[in-house]
Amino acid sequence: MIKAVQAANVSGQEPLFHMLAYHMGWEGQNAGPKAAGKRIRSTLLLLTCAAAGGDWSLGLPAAAAVELLHNFSLIHDDIQDKSELRRGRPTLWAMHGAAQAINAGDAMFSLAHLSLAGLEQTTSAQTYTEAARLLAQTSLRLTQGQYLDLAYESMENLKIDDYWPMVWAKTGVLIRTCVQFGTLLAGISGKQAKAFSNFAEKLGLAYQVHDDLLGIWGDPAEMGKSAHSDLLSGKKSLPILYALQKNGAFARRWVNGGVPEAELAELAKLLEAEGAREYTQQEAARLTSEALKALAAAKPREESGAALAELAEELGRRDL
Amino acid sequence: MIKAVQAANVSGQEPLFHMLAYHMGWEGQNAGPKAAGKRIRSTLLLLTCAAAGGDWSLGLPAAAAVELLHNFSLIHDDIQDKSELRRGRPTLWAMHGAAQAINAGDAMFSLAHLSLAGLEQTTSAQTYTEAARLLAQTSLRLTQGQYLDLAYESMENLKIDDYWPMVWAKTGVLIRTCVQFGTLLAGISGKQAKAFSNFAEKLGLAYQVHDDLLGIWGDPAEMGKSAHSDLLSGKKSLPILYALQKNGAFARRWVNGGVPEAELAELAKLLEAEGAREYTQQEAARLTSEALKALAAAKPREESGAALAELAEELGRRDL
Numbered sequence: 001m002i003k004a005v006q007a008a009n010v011s012g013q014e015p016l017f018h019m020l021a022y023h024m025g026w027e028g029q030n031a032g033p034k035a036a037g038k039r040i041r042s043t044l045l046l047l048t049c050a051a052a053g054g055d056w057s058l059g060l061p062a063a064a065a066v067e068l069l070h071n072f073s074l075i076h077d078d079i080q081d082k083s084e085l086r087r088g089r090p091t092l093w094a095m096h097g098a099a100q101a102i103n104a105g106d107a108m109f110s111l112a113h114l115s116l117a118g119l120e121q122t123t124s125a126q127t128y129t130e131a132a133r134l135l136a137q138t139s140l141r142l143t144q145g146q147y148l149d150l151a152y153e154s155m156e157n158l159k160i161d162d163y164w165p166m167v168w169a170k171t172g173v174l175i176r177t178c179v180q181f182g183t184l185l186a187g188i189s190g191k192q193a194k195a196f197s198n199f200a201e202k203l204g205l206a207y208q209v210h211d212d213l214l215g216i217w218g219d220p221a222e223m224g225k226s227a228h229s230d231l232l233s234g235k236k237s238l239p240i241l242y243a244l245q246k247n248g249a250f251a252r253r254w255v256n257g258g259v260p261e262a263e264l265a266e267l268a269k270l271l272e273a274e275g276a277r278e279y280t281q282q283e284a285a286r287l288t289s290e291a292l293k294a295l296a297a298a299k300p301r302e303e304s305g306a307a308l309a310e311l312a313e314e315l316g317r318r319d320l
Numbered sequence: 321m322i323k324a325v326q327a328a329n330v331s332g333q334e335p336l337f338h339m340l341a342y343h344m345g346w347e348g349q350n351a352g353p354k355a356a357g358k359r360i361r362s363t364l365l366l367l368t369c370a371a372a373g374g375d376w377s378l379g380l381p382a383a384a385a386v387e388l389l390h391n392f393s394l395i396h397d398d399i400q401d402k403s404e405l406r407r408g409r410p411t412l413w414a415m416h417g418a419a420q421a422i423n424a425g426d427a428m429f430s431l432a433h434l435s436l437a438g439l440e441q442t443t444s445a446q447t448y449t450e451a452a453r454l455l456a457q458t459s460l461r462l463t464q465g466q467y468l469d470l471a472y473e474s475m476e477n478l479k480i481d482d483y484w485p486m487v488w489a490k491t492g493v494l495i496r497t498c499v500q501f502g503t504l505l506a507g508i509s510g511k512q513a514k515a516f517s518n519f520a521e522k523l524g525l526a527y528q529v530h531d532d533l534l535g536i537w538g539d540p541a542e543m544g545k546s547a548h549s550d551l552l553s554g555k556k557s558l559p560i561l562y563a564l565q566k567n568g569a570f571a572r573r574w575v576n577g578g579v580p581e582a583e584l585a586e587l588a589k590l591l592e593a594e595g596a597r598e599y600t601q602q603e604a605a606r607l608t609s610e611a612l613k614a615l616a617a618a619k620p621r622e623e624s625g626a627a628l629a630e631l632a633e634e635l636g637r638r639d640l
Contacts, residue, residue: 008460012485016467076426080419099400102422103466106396106429110459113433117453125445132452133437139430140328146423147336165332 001042002026004064004115008107019104020111023075023092034224035087040207040315041066045178047308048196051300054186061118062181065135068112070174073142075105080150081233088224109139123185130184138177145170152236160241167208167238175204195298199291199308206287207315212237213280214318216268222319228264231271238283239276250274288316321362322346324384324435328427339424340431343395343412354544355407360527360635361386361498367628368502368516371620381438382501385455388432390494393462395425400470401553408544429459443505450504458497465490472556480561487528487558495524515618519611519628526607527635532557533600534638536588542639548584551591558603559596570594608636 005024009017022028025036042063046056077083078091079098085091093101116135119128148166152158179200183193215230215237230237236244243250250270253259259267271277291312300308325344329337342348345356362383366376397403398411399418405411413421436455439448468486472478499520503513535550535557550557556564563570570590573579579587591597611632620628 008464010464013464013467015471016464076422080422098418099470100467102396102400103463103470106393106425106466107460107463109426109429110456110463113456114453114460117449117456120449120453125449128449128452129437129440129445132448133434133440136430136433136437140427140434143423143427143430144328144330144333144336146426147333147420150419150423151335 001064001067001115004061004068004111004118007114008111016104016107019092019096019100020108022095023071023104023108025087028089030089035089037071037087039067040311041070041174041178043311044175044200044203044308045182047304047311048179048182048200049186050304051298051308052183052186052188052192052196053301054182054188056304058122059182059185061115061122062131062185064118065112065116066174066178066181068108068115069135069139069142072105072108072112073146075101075108077146079105080146083225083229083233085225088221112139119185127184131181134177134180134184138173141169141173145173149235153234155236158236158241159245160238163236163238163241164205166236167205171208171211172201172204175207176200192298195294196300198294199298199312202287202291202294203312203315206284206291206312209238209280209284209287210316210318212239213277213284216240216271217277219319228268231259231264231267232261234258239271239280242276242279243271243274246274246276248274250276284316288312321384321387324381324388324431324438327434328431336424336427339412339416339420340428342415343391343424343428345407348409350409355409357391357407359387360631361390361494363631364495364520364523364628365498365502367624367631368499368520369506370624371618371628372503372506372508372512372516373621374502374506374508376624378442379502379505381435381442382451382505384438385432385436386494386498386501388428388435389455389459389462392425392428392432393466395421395428397466399425400466403545403549403553405545408541432459439505447504451501454497454500454504458493461489461493465493469555473554475556478556478561479565480558483556483558483561484525486556487525491528491531492521492524495527496520512618515614516620518614519618519632522607522611522614523632523635526604526611526632529558529600529604529607530636530638532559533597533604536560536591537597539639548588551579551584551587552581554578559591559600562596562599563591563594566594566596568594570596604636608632 005020008020018027025031045063045066046059049059050056074086075092078086079093079101083091084094092104113135116132119131145166149170152166176197179196183196215235216228216239220227226232244254253267253270292309295305295309325340328340338347345351365383365386366379369379370376394406395412398406399413399421403411404414412424433455436452439451465486469490472486496517499516503516535555536548536559540547546552564574573587573590612629615625615629
């Protein structure tokens with residue numbers, strides 16, 4: 001991955017490269033594993049490739065590509081949401097202004113596609129062609145999810161049914177793409193590939209639903225964000241949509257993120273009292289369990305299959 | 321091209337699609353050829369393909385891709401430069417806010433890569449692989465040019481020598497890529513392909529230098545921008561760098577775009593009196609003439625070659 005980003009480290013462009021390296025957690029204040037994030041997407045891709053009987057090392061250019069695509073979207077998300085902290089560090093736009101941060105995100109996006117072109121060396125032109133189309137489609141779906149996420153902020157009367165297409169495009173599709181890259185590079189297709197893909201679909205949704213829990217009840221120190229951040233920003237996350245649909249005391253207090261910071265803890269308690277936390281936890285558990293069933297149906301190789309199952313379980317256990 | 325953007329027109333995503341269609345000049349207030357822009361890049365690609373002996377119709381997915389890539393960069397440029405008008409119409413961010421406009425630009429970027437994948441149908445997997453790598457490299461170079469353009473805004477003591485790497489990355493590389501796509505799809509290589517590429521390098525720079533003239537002395541009605549827009553925004557364009565390097569009366573008055581709007585006309589006159597306009601015109605004419613020489617050396621097919629020469633001359637004659 002460092003090699004993929006090094007493609008941007010050319011004469012005269014050092015400051016742009018260092019912006020990218022900072023965002024990736026390799027440089028600057030508090031650089032290190034925590035600043036780098038969990039690298040779930042690349043791990044998932046490489047493990048799937050191995051679990052489907054392929055040589056995981058051939059997937060490295062694709063693994064870097066999905067991670068860079070994810071990080072491109074984070075850079076732009078932070079500008080769009082005006083988030084000043086990410087993984088406990090100032091965000092790129094907070095340090096360099098929105099104009100240069102938009103551009104750094106665009107550079108990261110370009111590097112994702114450039115990294116994928118490294119598959120040329122590890123696979124056939126035909127496989128690369130399929131992979132490149134998949135990456136471009138996935139990028140488009142990400143922007144469609146982001147469109148809904150932003151549009152929802154100012155929309156009233158949203159229901160839980162509106163939640164799923166948004167998070168599917170925003171989070172689920174890229175998670176599925178990681179797994180699809182893995183099976184594509186392992187050279188499997190048909191029923192087994194479909195089972196892996198089902199696993200990824202459930203896992204992606206489980207992951208986002210659990211993230212929604214963390215966005216309200218997560219430990220701010222652990223998250224590197226402010227407390228109750230989704231309540232502060234007015235995100236239409238699952239617990240919030242659940243309570244809005246219930247139309248009780250929370251719904252009457254809620255005004256699209258316009259709640260003063262001092263009242264957020266109280267608002268989170270109200271949300272919990274109305275059953276939103278329990279409902280969201282149940283949804284996350286249900287989706288994780290369905291993911292694990294689909295994984296078993298994919299008959300993965302023993303060691304890498306166990307690692308995939310463990311990854312799915314760990315994602316559902318992240319600290320609240 | 322409309323077909324390429326239609327890929328984004330799916331259920332639930334209509335508003336995002338209409339943002340893209342508006343930016344492309346197909347929809348909304350004052351839609352039409354003027355709002356759509358000149359489509360120079362796609363024209364150049366298809367004419368080069370024909371001039372190099374290829375079937376231009378096979379280049380259509382690539383022609384759409386370069387145009388969409390260019391338009392992605394315009395959407396983000398307008399946010400970065402806070403430009404409220406483009407081609408005589410309100411810019412996307414001015415209409416929908418920066419957050420949704422950043423995302424619309426990202427969608428356009430994705431569509432560029434997705435459109436290119438259409439080459440699968442018209443060419444070999446090997447050629448598509450080369451084209452996809454070229455598009456990703458070009459995207460990265462665009463962001464590197466943009467990095468310099470933004471960084472220069474607040475830099476003092478820049479020289480004319482600093483100008484060329486910036487405009488080469490910002491404008492030249494994509495123009496050369498258009499021509500390289502044309503020769504790649506025509507299946508030519510070696511000396512003749514190199515001559516076409518030389519043509520494009522000179523043409524791209526000539527185009528940008530002429531644009532710099534328009535940015536100060538262009539007719540605002542014709543341009544669809546405010547008068548003396550580069551003086552207003554503080555862009556380090558060629559005439560401005562020429563005068564700053566001269567360090568005369570203009571340099572003493574110039575404060576990185578901090579000049580009141582009422583004094584811009586006077587400032588433009590000062591710039592002209594110091595020879596900046598004449599110098600810039602000479603540079604544009606020199607580069608156009610070198611482009612035409614390189615084109616002749618490429619021995620293009622008669623009809624399409626003549627059209628390429630005409631295009632190069634027309635770009636250097638755009639109204640001041």
